[in-house]
Amino acid sequence: MPGDLNTIDLKPKLISRKNLADRWEISVQTVIVYEAEGIITRVPSLPTPRYKIAEIEKIEGIEENPLSPIERRRLEKENKDLRDQLSFVNKLISNISLQCTSYSK
Known part of the structure; x- marks a missing residue:
């Protein structure tokens, strides 16, 4: 049933630039550099920088060589x-x- 509290996903779908920097323990400027290098992709339809949690989790799952x-x-x-x-x-x-x-x- 739509709107049922048992089926609502409360996990956020997006993360801010600052929260991502805090999460990865890097500077906000480094996040900007990662975006410019294409390592992460900013959600283009929003006025403030936001990144998809799914993409961030995928990047975090990469094992080091x-x-x-x-x-x-x-x-x-x-x-x-x-x-x-x-x-x-x-x-x-x-x-x-x-x-x-x-x-x-």
Whole structure:
């Protein structure tokens, strides 16, 4: 039933710039920078800056990358080397296969 108190969501849908700064323990200016960089999106239809709680909670749910930058580069290089090796082996197998078919004729 519409208007039933049991079905009304009392959780706020929007958060102010100041409350977001307090929540993240950063300055209001940093929130403005995050907005300018596209990290967070301001609700455009309101005259005062407000942000969707759902978007903020989604951002807060991001886990930090467990790899250090050095470890990430090492793994990326290893991945590239393995792909190159695989490509070489596939070409080698293809050449051997072609040679075998030409001998069988």
